Amino acid sequence: MPEPIQLEVVTPQRRVFSAWVSEVSFPSEHRGYYGILPGHTPVMTPLGNGLIYYTQDGQRHWLTVFGGFAEVGPDHVTILARDSETVDMIDPTQAEADRVRALKLLKEAQTEHDLADAKAALDVSLVRIQASGHPGGHGY
Numbered sequence: 001m002p003e004p005i006q007l008e009v010v011t012p013q014r015r016v017f018s019a020w021v022s023e024v025s026f027p028s029e030h031r032g033y034y035g036i037l038p039g040h041t042p043v044m045t046p047l048g049n050g051l052i053y054y055t056q057d058g059q060r061h062w063l064t065v066f067g068g069f070a071e072v073g074p075d076h077v078t079i080l081a082r083d084s085e086t087v088d089m090i091d092p093t094q095a096e097a098d099r100v101r102a103l104k105l106l107k108e109a110q111t112e113h114d115l116a117d118a119k120a121a122l123d124v125s126l127v128r129i130q131a132s133g134h135p136g137g138h139g140y
Helices: 092-108 112-133
Strands: 005-010 015-021 023-027 033-036 043-056 059-073 076-086
Touching: 005 023, 015 043, 015 076, 023 059, 023 076, 033 043, 033 059, 043 076, 043 112, 059 112, 092 112
Parallel strands: 005 076
Antiparallel strands: 005 015, 023 033, 023 043, 043 059, 059 076
């Protein structure tokens, strides 16, 4: 059995997650999702918005991530995120309300700046809805 990977997810405000896992997948800004197994070649890449998937004790789990950087080594993945949260930190009702509000802002946008802000808010709400929609936050 391969050695585990140390997964660390931190934001400027707090440490979101830290544990030994058997695999990690995260969204890069420009190249889709990276899948990381023990022994991976070192890489540093900007992150996109989406879900970090990881396997621990044979079960798949996830966290949200909103921008930042990932630093990968053979035995670790460090996520330095602009923002991130565990599934239990997400209020599905609030995420849906945020989606509705973002859609309204998108329709009412008058400037490019308003449009960009509305798209960003919609993206965040959709990631949170996706994360909270997984049964119990533990696997598919």
